[in-house]
Amino acid sequence: MFGLILLVYxxxxxxxxxxxxxxxxxxxxxxxxxxxxxxxxNIPRALSIVLSLIIGFIVIAALAYFISMELxxxxxxxPQFKKKFELxxxxxxxxxxxxxxxxxxxxxxxxxxxxxxxxxxxxxTVGSLLExxxxxxxxPVFSFLFLYYKTLLLNFLYELFSRENAKEVNVVLxxxxxxxxxxMFGLLLEALIVALLNTAALIILGVEYAVLxxxxxxxxxxxxxxxxxxxxxxxxxxxxxxxxGLQTQLWIILIYxxxxxxxxxxxxxxxxxxxVKINALVSIVIVLLGGALWGISGMxxxxxxxxxxxxxxxxxxxxxxxxxxxxxxxxxxHKGQLWVRLGKSGAA
Numbered sequence: 001m002f003g004l005i006l007l008v009y010x011x012x013x014x015x016x017x018x019x020x021x022x023x024x025x026x027x028x029x030x031x032x033x034x035x036x037x038x039x040x041x042n043i044p045r046a047l048s049i050v051l052s053l054i055i056g057f058i059v060i061a062a063l064a065y066f067i068s069m070e071l072x073x074x075x076x077x078x079p080q081f082k083k084k085f086e087l088x089x090x091x092x093x094x095x096x097x098x099x100x101x102x103x104x105x106x107x108x109x110x111x112x113x114x115x116x117x118x119x120x121x122x123x124x125t126v127g128s129l130l131e132x133x134x135x136x137x138x139x140p141v142f143s144f145l146f147l148y149y150k151t152l153l154l155n156f157l158y159e160l161f162s163r164e165n166a167k168e169v170n171v172v173l174x175x176x177x178x179x180x181x182x183x184m185f186g187l188l189l190e191a192l193i194v195a196l197l198n199t200a201a202l203i204i205l206g207v208e209y210a211v212l213x214x215x216x217x218x219x220x221x222x223x224x225x226x227x228x229x230x231x232x233x234x235x236x237x238x239x240x241x242x243x244x245g246l247q248t249q250l251w252i253i254l255i256y257x258x259x260x261x262x263x264x265x266x267x268x269x270x271x272x273x274x275x276v277k278i279n280a281l282v283s284i285v286i287v288l289l290g291g292a293l294w295g296i297s298g299m300x301x302x303x304x305x306x307x308x309x310x311x312x313x314x315x316x317x318x319x320x321x322x323x324x325x326x327x328x329x330x331x332x333x334h335k336g337q338l339w340v341r342l343g344k345s346g347a348a
Contacts, residue, residue, distance in 0.1 A: 012293055019297045020135045024142030026304065028150075029180045031056060035147055049147045053140055070212035084241045135297075168315050175311045183304050186271040187222060194218040194263055198231070201255045205248055207239050217256075221263070222300065232256040277328045278306055 011018055031052040038048035097104055146153070154173070161169050199214030207213065217231030232253065239248045278286075286306050290298030306326060313323030 008293070015294055017138075019294055019301075020138040020142055022301050022305070023135065023297070024139050024146055026180055026184065026301075027056070027139065027143045028146035029177055030184050031143070032147065032150070032177070033181070045148065049144050052147070053143060057140070067212070067215060070209065070215075088241065172312055172315050176308050179307050179311060180304055183307065190263065190267045190271050191218045191222060193267060194221050194259065197259045197262070198235075198256075201259065202235055202252075205239075205251055205255070206243075207235055207248065207252070208242050209238060213238060228260055278303060278310065278326055279328045279330075282306065282326050 031049075034052045034055065035045075035048045038051055039045060043051070094104070096102055157173070158166055158169055195215050195218035197214075198217045199211050202210035202214055213235045216234060220227040220231045220234075235252050235256075236249050239252060283303060283306075286302040287299050290300075290302030290305075292298070294301065310323050310326045313319040313326065
Protein backbone atom coordinates (compact mmCIF):
# COMPACT_ATOMS: atom_id res chain seq x y z
CA MET A 1 0.00 0.00 0.00
CA PHE A 2 2.84 2.38 0.81
CA GLY A 3 4.51 1.57 -2.50
CA LEU A 4 1.25 2.23 -4.36
CA ILE A 5 0.79 5.58 -2.60
CA LEU A 6 4.39 6.51 -3.37
CA LEU A 7 3.92 5.55 -7.05
CA VAL A 8 0.76 7.69 -7.40
CA TYR A 9 2.50 10.63 -5.70
CA UNK A 10 5.48 10.31 -8.04
CA UNK A 11 3.19 10.14 -11.10
CA UNK A 12 1.35 13.24 -9.95
CA UNK A 13 4.50 15.21 -9.09
CA UNK A 14 6.31 14.24 -12.31
CA UNK A 15 3.29 14.79 -14.57
CA UNK A 16 5.13 17.23 -16.87
CA UNK A 17 7.65 14.47 -17.74
CA UNK A 18 5.59 11.29 -17.37
CA UNK A 19 2.75 12.35 -19.69
CA UNK A 20 5.01 13.12 -22.71
CA UNK A 21 6.92 9.89 -21.99
CA UNK A 22 3.69 7.85 -22.02
CA UNK A 23 2.45 9.44 -25.25
CA UNK A 24 5.90 9.11 -26.84
CA UNK A 25 5.98 5.40 -25.99
CA UNK A 26 2.62 4.90 -27.70
CA UNK A 27 3.65 6.95 -30.74
CA UNK A 28 6.94 5.07 -31.07
CA UNK A 29 5.10 1.72 -30.98
CA UNK A 30 2.66 3.07 -33.57
CA UNK A 31 5.44 4.30 -35.89
CA UNK A 32 7.67 1.26 -35.37
CA UNK A 33 6.30 -0.70 -38.42
CA UNK A 34 6.89 2.30 -40.69
CA UNK A 35 10.41 2.75 -39.32
CA UNK A 36 11.16 -0.95 -39.88
CA UNK A 37 9.93 -0.66 -43.48
CA UNK A 38 12.28 2.24 -44.14
CA UNK A 39 15.15 0.31 -42.57
CA UNK A 40 14.37 -2.68 -44.82
CA UNK A 41 14.96 -0.31 -47.74
CA ASN A 42 18.55 0.14 -46.46
CA ILE A 43 17.82 3.61 -45.07
CA PRO A 44 19.88 4.37 -41.91
CA ARG A 45 17.98 4.01 -38.65
CA ALA A 46 18.20 7.66 -37.64
CA LEU A 47 16.92 8.83 -41.04
CA SER A 48 14.17 6.17 -41.00
CA ILE A 49 12.95 7.45 -37.64
CA VAL A 50 13.04 11.08 -38.80
CA LEU A 51 11.06 10.19 -41.94
CA SER A 52 8.45 8.33 -39.86
CA LEU A 53 8.09 11.27 -37.47
CA ILE A 54 7.79 13.71 -40.39
CA ILE A 55 4.99 11.64 -41.95
CA GLY A 56 3.17 11.53 -38.60
CA PHE A 57 3.69 15.28 -38.16
CA ILE A 58 2.34 16.00 -41.67
CA VAL A 59 -0.86 14.05 -40.94
CA ILE A 60 -1.39 15.90 -37.64
CA ALA A 61 -0.47 19.26 -39.19
CA ALA A 62 -2.94 18.72 -42.06
CA LEU A 63 -5.74 18.02 -39.60
CA ALA A 64 -4.78 21.05 -37.47
CA TYR A 65 -4.64 23.27 -40.59
CA PHE A 66 -8.11 22.13 -41.68
CA ILE A 67 -9.58 22.82 -38.23
CA SER A 68 -7.83 26.21 -38.00
CA MET A 69 -9.18 27.26 -41.42
CA GLU A 70 -12.71 26.26 -40.43
CA LEU A 71 -12.31 28.10 -37.12
CA UNK A 72 -11.14 31.23 -38.91
CA UNK A 73 -14.29 31.16 -41.07
CA UNK A 74 -16.31 30.61 -37.91
CA UNK A 75 -14.60 33.53 -36.13
CA UNK A 76 -15.65 35.90 -38.93
CA UNK A 77 -19.26 35.27 -37.94
CA UNK A 78 -18.63 35.65 -34.20
CA PRO A 79 -19.94 39.27 -33.96
CA GLN A 80 -23.24 38.20 -35.53
CA PHE A 81 -23.40 35.11 -33.30
CA LYS A 82 -22.69 37.23 -30.24
CA LYS A 83 -25.48 39.68 -31.11
CA LYS A 84 -27.97 36.84 -31.71
CA PHE A 85 -26.84 35.16 -28.48
CA GLU A 86 -27.38 38.36 -26.48
CA LEU A 87 -30.88 38.77 -27.95
CA UNK A 88 -31.63 35.15 -27.14
CA UNK A 89 -30.37 35.61 -23.57
CA UNK A 90 -32.51 38.73 -23.08
CA UNK A 91 -35.56 36.89 -24.38
CA UNK A 92 -34.84 33.92 -22.10
CA UNK A 93 -34.32 36.17 -19.07
CA UNK A 94 -37.64 37.97 -19.66
CA UNK A 95 -39.36 34.59 -20.00
CA UNK A 96 -37.83 33.31 -16.76
CA UNK A 97 -38.74 36.54 -14.97
CA UNK A 98 -42.32 36.29 -16.21
CA UNK A 99 -42.81 32.56 -15.53
CA UNK A 100 -40.83 32.05 -12.31
CA UNK A 101 -40.70 35.53 -10.78
CA UNK A 102 -36.88 35.74 -10.76
CA UNK A 103 -35.85 39.31 -11.52
CA UNK A 104 -33.42 40.05 -14.34
CA UNK A 105 -31.06 41.67 -11.80
CA UNK A 106 -30.95 38.48 -9.76
CA UNK A 107 -30.40 36.40 -12.91
CA UNK A 108 -27.45 38.62 -13.86
CA UNK A 109 -26.06 38.10 -10.37
CA UNK A 110 -26.31 34.31 -10.83
CA UNK A 111 -24.49 34.60 -14.17
CA UNK A 112 -21.78 36.76 -12.60
CA UNK A 113 -21.30 34.25 -9.77
CA UNK A 114 -21.02 31.42 -12.30
CA UNK A 115 -18.37 33.34 -14.26
CA UNK A 116 -16.39 33.90 -11.05
CA UNK A 117 -16.57 30.18 -10.27
CA UNK A 118 -15.33 29.37 -13.77
CA UNK A 119 -12.23 31.56 -13.49
CA UNK A 120 -10.17 28.92 -11.61
CA UNK A 121 -11.16 26.36 -14.26
CA UNK A 122 -10.07 28.75 -17.01
CA UNK A 123 -6.79 29.30 -15.17
CA UNK A 124 -6.27 25.54 -15.03
CA THR A 125 -7.06 25.37 -18.75
CA VAL A 126 -4.34 27.94 -19.50
CA GLY A 127 -1.96 25.86 -17.40
CA SER A 128 -2.91 22.76 -19.36
CA LEU A 129 -2.28 24.66 -22.62
CA LEU A 130 1.25 25.41 -21.44
CA GLU A 131 1.68 21.74 -20.65
CA UNK A 132 0.45 20.88 -24.14
CA UNK A 133 3.02 23.23 -25.69
CA UNK A 134 5.82 21.66 -23.66
CA UNK A 135 4.54 18.21 -24.58
CA UNK A 136 4.57 19.09 -28.28
CA UNK A 137 8.26 19.98 -27.89
CA UNK A 138 9.15 16.86 -25.90
CA UNK A 139 7.05 14.35 -27.85
CA PRO A 140 9.18 14.13 -31.02
CA VAL A 141 12.39 14.04 -28.94
CA PHE A 142 11.18 11.21 -26.70
CA SER A 143 9.64 9.32 -29.66
CA PHE A 144 12.89 9.54 -31.62
CA LEU A 145 14.93 8.29 -28.69
CA PHE A 146 12.53 5.41 -27.95
CA LEU A 147 12.79 4.23 -31.56
CA TYR A 148 16.54 4.82 -31.78
CA TYR A 149 17.33 2.91 -28.57
CA LYS A 150 14.67 0.23 -29.17
CA THR A 151 17.17 -2.64 -29.24
CA LEU A 152 18.90 -1.40 -26.09
CA LEU A 153 15.57 -1.19 -24.21
CA LEU A 154 14.47 -4.65 -25.39
CA ASN A 155 17.77 -6.20 -24.35
CA PHE A 156 17.42 -4.58 -20.94
CA LEU A 157 14.00 -6.18 -20.44
CA TYR A 158 15.20 -9.62 -21.53
CA GLU A 159 18.29 -9.44 -19.31
CA LEU A 160 16.28 -8.07 -16.38
CA PHE A 161 13.96 -11.08 -16.31
CA SER A 162 16.72 -13.64 -17.15
CA ARG A 163 16.91 -16.22 -19.93
CA GLU A 164 14.46 -18.61 -18.19
CA ASN A 165 11.64 -16.07 -18.58
CA ALA A 166 12.55 -14.99 -22.13
CA LYS A 167 9.48 -16.71 -23.62
CA GLU A 168 7.06 -14.94 -21.26
CA VAL A 169 8.78 -11.57 -21.81
CA ASN A 170 8.56 -12.07 -25.58
CA VAL A 171 4.82 -12.84 -25.36
CA VAL A 172 4.19 -9.74 -23.22
CA LEU A 173 6.12 -7.47 -25.60
CA UNK A 174 4.43 -8.84 -28.73
CA UNK A 175 0.94 -8.61 -27.22
CA UNK A 176 1.61 -5.12 -25.85
CA UNK A 177 2.81 -3.87 -29.22
CA UNK A 178 -0.18 -5.46 -30.98
CA UNK A 179 -2.67 -4.10 -28.42
CA UNK A 180 -1.42 -0.51 -28.67
CA UNK A 181 -1.17 -0.56 -32.47
CA UNK A 182 -4.68 -1.99 -32.85
CA UNK A 183 -6.04 0.42 -30.26
CA MET A 184 -4.52 3.51 -31.89
CA PHE A 185 -5.42 2.53 -35.46
CA GLY A 186 -8.91 1.57 -34.27
CA LEU A 187 -9.27 4.90 -32.50
CA LEU A 188 -8.33 6.81 -35.66
CA LEU A 189 -10.75 4.75 -37.79
CA GLU A 190 -13.53 5.24 -35.23
CA ALA A 191 -12.93 9.02 -35.20
CA LEU A 192 -13.08 9.12 -39.03
CA ILE A 193 -16.37 7.19 -39.16
CA VAL A 194 -17.96 9.30 -36.39
CA ALA A 195 -16.80 12.51 -38.11
CA LEU A 196 -18.45 11.42 -41.37
CA LEU A 197 -21.69 10.47 -39.59
CA ASN A 198 -21.77 13.72 -37.59
CA THR A 199 -21.06 15.87 -40.65
CA ALA A 200 -23.65 14.11 -42.82
CA ALA A 201 -26.32 14.47 -40.11
CA LEU A 202 -25.62 18.19 -39.58
CA ILE A 203 -25.58 18.90 -43.34
CA ILE A 204 -28.98 17.19 -43.72
CA LEU A 205 -30.34 19.24 -40.80
CA GLY A 206 -28.95 22.44 -42.35
CA VAL A 207 -26.75 23.37 -39.38
CA GLU A 208 -24.06 25.92 -40.20
CA TYR A 209 -20.39 24.86 -40.04
CA ALA A 210 -21.43 21.21 -40.21
CA VAL A 211 -17.95 19.98 -41.23
CA LEU A 212 -16.20 21.81 -38.39
CA UNK A 213 -18.73 20.66 -35.79
CA UNK A 214 -18.66 17.09 -37.11
CA UNK A 215 -14.87 16.85 -36.94
CA UNK A 216 -14.67 18.53 -33.53
CA UNK A 217 -17.38 16.19 -32.25
CA UNK A 218 -15.42 13.15 -33.43
CA UNK A 219 -12.22 14.42 -31.79
CA UNK A 220 -14.04 15.19 -28.54
CA UNK A 221 -15.67 11.76 -28.66
CA UNK A 222 -12.23 10.22 -28.10
CA UNK A 223 -12.47 11.46 -24.51
CA UNK A 224 -14.64 8.96 -22.61
CA UNK A 225 -17.92 10.21 -21.10
CA UNK A 226 -17.18 13.98 -21.18
CA UNK A 227 -16.43 14.03 -24.92
CA UNK A 228 -19.85 12.64 -25.86
CA UNK A 229 -21.62 15.43 -23.96
CA UNK A 230 -19.47 18.19 -25.47
CA UNK A 231 -19.78 16.79 -29.00
CA UNK A 232 -23.58 17.17 -28.95
CA UNK A 233 -23.58 20.45 -26.97
CA UNK A 234 -21.65 22.39 -29.65
CA UNK A 235 -24.06 21.81 -32.59
CA UNK A 236 -27.05 22.41 -30.28
CA UNK A 237 -25.55 25.77 -29.28
CA UNK A 238 -24.89 26.78 -32.89
CA UNK A 239 -28.37 25.67 -33.97
CA UNK A 240 -29.94 27.61 -31.08
CA UNK A 241 -28.15 30.80 -32.14
CA UNK A 242 -28.67 30.47 -35.89
CA UNK A 243 -32.14 28.88 -36.12
CA UNK A 244 -35.60 29.66 -34.74
CA GLY A 245 -37.53 27.14 -32.69
CA LEU A 246 -36.35 23.90 -31.11
CA GLN A 247 -37.03 21.37 -33.87
CA THR A 248 -33.43 21.27 -35.16
CA GLN A 249 -32.04 20.88 -31.65
CA LEU A 250 -34.33 17.92 -30.95
CA TRP A 251 -33.29 16.26 -34.21
CA ILE A 252 -29.62 16.81 -33.31
CA ILE A 253 -30.14 15.09 -29.94
CA LEU A 254 -31.98 12.14 -31.52
CA ILE A 255 -29.48 11.63 -34.35
CA TYR A 256 -26.46 12.01 -32.07
CA UNK A 257 -27.99 9.46 -29.68
CA UNK A 258 -28.26 7.07 -32.64
CA UNK A 259 -24.64 7.76 -33.64
CA UNK A 260 -23.53 7.20 -30.02
CA UNK A 261 -25.45 3.89 -29.99
CA UNK A 262 -23.70 2.74 -33.17
CA UNK A 263 -20.35 3.92 -31.80
CA UNK A 264 -20.70 2.27 -28.39
CA UNK A 265 -22.20 -1.02 -29.58
CA UNK A 266 -20.40 -1.60 -32.89
CA UNK A 267 -17.44 0.69 -33.54
CA UNK A 268 -15.80 0.59 -30.09
CA UNK A 269 -16.21 -3.16 -29.37
CA UNK A 270 -15.19 -4.38 -32.84
CA UNK A 271 -12.73 -1.71 -34.00
CA UNK A 272 -11.19 -0.05 -30.93
CA UNK A 273 -11.46 -2.45 -28.00
CA UNK A 274 -10.97 -5.79 -29.76
CA UNK A 275 -7.42 -6.00 -28.41
CA VAL A 276 -7.86 -4.03 -25.17
CA LYS A 277 -10.64 -5.99 -23.47
CA ILE A 278 -11.35 -4.16 -20.23
CA ASN A 279 -14.73 -4.49 -18.53
CA ALA A 280 -17.04 -1.48 -18.22
CA LEU A 281 -16.70 -1.08 -14.44
CA VAL A 282 -12.90 -0.93 -14.57
CA SER A 283 -13.03 1.35 -17.64
CA ILE A 284 -15.16 3.95 -15.85
CA VAL A 285 -13.06 3.83 -12.67
CA ILE A 286 -9.68 4.08 -14.41
CA VAL A 287 -10.83 6.88 -16.72
CA LEU A 288 -11.98 8.90 -13.71
CA LEU A 289 -8.75 8.10 -11.85
CA GLY A 290 -6.71 9.01 -14.93
CA GLY A 291 -8.55 12.33 -15.18
CA ALA A 292 -7.93 13.05 -11.49
CA LEU A 293 -4.24 12.19 -11.88
CA TRP A 294 -3.25 13.60 -15.28
CA GLY A 295 -6.32 15.49 -16.50
CA ILE A 296 -7.47 14.99 -20.11
CA SER A 297 -4.21 13.23 -20.98
CA GLY A 298 -4.80 10.76 -18.16
CA MET A 299 -8.33 10.02 -19.39
CA UNK A 300 -6.98 9.26 -22.85
CA UNK A 301 -4.07 7.12 -21.60
CA UNK A 302 -6.07 5.19 -18.99
CA UNK A 303 -7.50 2.48 -21.26
CA UNK A 304 -4.33 1.51 -23.23
CA UNK A 305 -2.16 1.60 -20.10
CA UNK A 306 -4.61 -0.65 -18.25
CA UNK A 307 -4.64 -2.94 -21.29
CA UNK A 308 -0.85 -3.25 -21.01
CA UNK A 309 -1.17 -4.07 -17.30
CA UNK A 310 -3.73 -6.78 -18.11
CA UNK A 311 -1.38 -8.36 -20.65
CA UNK A 312 1.40 -8.44 -18.04
CA UNK A 313 -0.92 -9.79 -15.33
CA UNK A 314 -2.13 -12.59 -17.64
CA UNK A 315 1.46 -13.84 -18.12
CA UNK A 316 2.43 -13.94 -14.43
CA UNK A 317 0.75 -16.79 -12.46
CA UNK A 318 0.65 -14.83 -9.18
CA UNK A 319 -1.07 -11.88 -10.90
CA UNK A 320 -3.57 -13.75 -13.09
CA UNK A 321 -6.50 -13.00 -10.70
CA UNK A 322 -5.85 -9.28 -11.29
CA UNK A 323 -5.86 -9.87 -15.05
CA UNK A 324 -9.22 -11.63 -14.78
CA UNK A 325 -10.57 -8.76 -12.66
CA UNK A 326 -9.66 -6.26 -15.37
CA UNK A 327 -10.98 -8.44 -18.22
CA UNK A 328 -14.40 -8.54 -19.83
CA UNK A 329 -15.16 -12.24 -19.31
CA UNK A 330 -17.85 -12.84 -16.67
CA UNK A 331 -17.77 -16.30 -14.98
CA UNK A 332 -21.07 -18.13 -14.54
CA UNK A 333 -20.39 -19.11 -10.90
CA HIS A 334 -17.90 -17.88 -8.34
CA LYS A 335 -15.23 -20.36 -7.28
CA GLY A 336 -16.23 -20.15 -3.62
CA GLN A 337 -19.25 -22.35 -4.36
CA LEU A 338 -17.10 -24.90 -6.18
CA TRP A 339 -14.43 -24.96 -3.47
CA VAL A 340 -17.05 -25.40 -0.70
CA ARG A 341 -18.59 -28.34 -2.57
CA LEU A 342 -15.17 -29.91 -3.12
CA GLY A 343 -14.39 -29.44 0.58
CA LYS A 344 -17.61 -31.13 1.62
CA SER A 345 -17.08 -34.05 -0.76
CA GLY A 346 -13.49 -34.45 0.49
CA ALA A 347 -14.65 -34.44 4.09
CA ALA A 348 -17.27 -37.08 3.30
